[in-house]
Amino acid sequence: MTWTSSRQDPYRFLEDRFACAQACTECARMCALRAGVRAPDGTADGEADRLRRTGIRCAEVCDATCRAVTEGPDRDADGLLVQLEWCRTVCLDCARAFEARPGAEPGAAACRACAAACTDFMAALG
Numbered sequence: 001m002t003w004t005s006s007r008q009d010p011y012r013f014l015e016d017r018f019a020c021a022q023a024c025t026e027c028a029r030m031c032a033l034r035a036g037v038r039a040p041d042g043t044a045d046g047e048a049d050r051l052r053r054t055g056i057r058c059a060e061v062c063d064a065t066c067r068a069v070t071e072g073p074d075r076d077a078d079g080l081l082v083q084l085e086w087c088r089t090v091c092l093d094c095a096r097a098f099e100a101r102p103g104a105e106p107g108a109a110a111c112r113a114c115a116a117a118c119t120d121f122m123a124a125l126g
Contacts, residue, residue, distance in 0.1 A: 016117070016124040020084070021069045023110075023117035027091060028062035030110040031055035051097055055107065058094035061087050062114060069121070077125055084125075088118040 032055070065087040068080055091111040098108035 016121040017069055020114075020117040020121040021066045023114040024062040024066040024069070024087065027094075027107075027110045027114035028059040028066070030107040031059035031062070031094060033107070047101075051101055051104070054094050054097045058090050058111060061090045065118070081122055081125055084118045084122050088115045088122075091115040091118070 065083050068083045091114045095108040095111035095115065098104035098111060
């Protein structure tokens with residue numbers, strides 16, 4: 001698949017690409033912030049540690065996806081579709097994990113927004 005055959009409206013394609021990169025960056029930021037949260041007494045429970053690991057993994061996947069999205073037209077579109085689907089899946093998993101934790105709602109919202117942006121960009125790629 002080539003970039004030119006996969007986009008019908010070049011402006012929409014670029015908007016989706018930019019929105020996806022922005023959403024990935026915001027999700028990575030929120031996940032990294034969430035990963036640093038500890039219990040009020042400074043300890044970490046097992047669930048909090050699992051949530052931190054989930055957030056860190058999501059941040060890393062989002063960061064890698066942002067880099068892939070911004071690489072330009074020389075990027076293999078099929079490989080980019082795989083990266084976007086991986087990011088979407090990880091973000092949705094992370095959003096579900098964050099929804100279950102008080103105070104993590106902004107992180108869950110950022111993850112859902114990133115998943116939606118990945119979905120939109122995959123549609124733009126065709």
